[in-house]
Amino acid sequence: MALAFVFSGRAVRKCPALGSLGLLARAHVIMGVISLVGLYFFWVPEVLSEFKYWFPITWYGVVFYLAGQACLFMAQRTVDPSRLVPLLGLKLVVLALINGLLLNIETYGWMQLLAIACTIFSAFLLNNAGRKIPLSSLTWVLLACCGYSLSDICIKLQTGRIGEFGMESLVEQSLLSACLSYTICGIVGALILPFLKRHPAKVWKMAAPFSLAWLIGIVFLFACFEQIGTVNGNIVQSTRGIWAVILGVILSRSGQTYLEEKTSWNIVFRRFVAALLLLLSIFLYNF
Template sequence: MQAISYLFSASFIQRHRSSPVMHLIMVHIVIGLLSVISLPLIWHPKAFDISNYFITLVSAATTYMFAQYALYQAIHNSVASRVSPLLGLKILVLAVMGYALFDETYTFLQWGAVGLCIAGALWLSASGGKISLKALTWVIIACIGYALSDISILHLMKHFQSLPLFEAALLSVSLSFSLCGLTSLLFLPKIKSLKLVIASAPAAVSWFIAMLFLFACFAEIGVVFGGIVQSSRGLISILLALFVVAMSLNFSDPIPPRSVLVQRILAASLMMVAITLFSLDKV
């Protein structure tokens, strides 16, 4: 669903000549609205115990928004095809944080899976050309922000672990993105037309659904393995781009030369191998 959301976002930016940052704001206004609508429908008495999860909730939302900002700064100083794959470096940040701060241990095979995933991310990025030092710095900042957000999400889900998984995920997502939407409303005066907000709905809805699965995934298998599984979006994005071109739609960038495309498919496949290795060691 994340890959589909990216596709909708690319289409929106191309059709409406919108800046990526303004689109990001509009998407989160819509997601915030969806979250506020969802809250009364799935409200649970445990949500009243806000003093026990308020810091975690604020941490999840603020570090996520900061990471999003850093990501768009990286893209502004480079191109998306070079920047996006490098978000796989988040897995190394998560693994190191887990080992250093939370006494988590990983087997040799699991560290190997982390290494493969990082190698795939670097290969995928390099296939798009060299990235500038400034853009790389913003990518690293984004990875740290996303990692902190993922850890906060995991602890937020633990607060609602007595609830069914989907209900806990929906409640956690709605609480988190209500805050994100509220923050995005500060930029409402800069939006030229309400129609643009409505046009952002496909990207927003698909991202909202993606977050439901992501929150549930972190609760079930942890943030490191969840991050490795999340890296499969690289291969999915490539396949979606091929499908879009085959259907003669104008939703994405032009398909790169065959040699570059083969490199990207191989690099993305390396990440799939990492998923298999990490999961085998958990059996």
């Protein structure tokens, strides 16, 4: 998924006229078409007979997800992927607050609280690893985390309900859940398109790499949430921050400075330490 964020950052920076909403709509139309094909292979009769059971929670998840994704694209206009991706670890804090305080469906010991604290500290460390992140961009990131967190909770409930359809394999269950969600996302994207400014066909080529990388990652994410829960799943997901830092070094050293500013090795080291803190969070949470 770290690679997906690189592709989305490339799209919003190389085609500024495309805009965050333009990328959001086009990328999800592509994902919607792929997911529609996937539905043919994973379809079960209960999708129609139990429509009222699974659709409402899926719809809420789609709305929260698209809102979070739009906020993230706004942040990507000024924040490099190697800093943005680890910052999404703040989603863990939002999830913990929602699950522990509002919904009261999870309890946390002191080791879990320490893991959450490590996540917060790594985010602040990233903010000081290079140029200060603008307050407006940080706000967009926090809003994205809220949208993603609420969507993750919906995903957990959705996959649980679809799991009652009698599917034996967690893989099939996750693929069906993802296909249903992203088919709906594709429909929403298609409805948005007529209200957007027309662009040449090349903008679709810019959106396609993000669409493919993101859709592959999301299938594994659905399975992860169903198996180990949303908070634990998000700690594991935070390892994408390490890959984002490594990709950032590769991009900046290869001359792709429009995506990643060239920084000193000292700054790279700080970002890597921040990403490693997230790995420590995984250990602490599962201790």
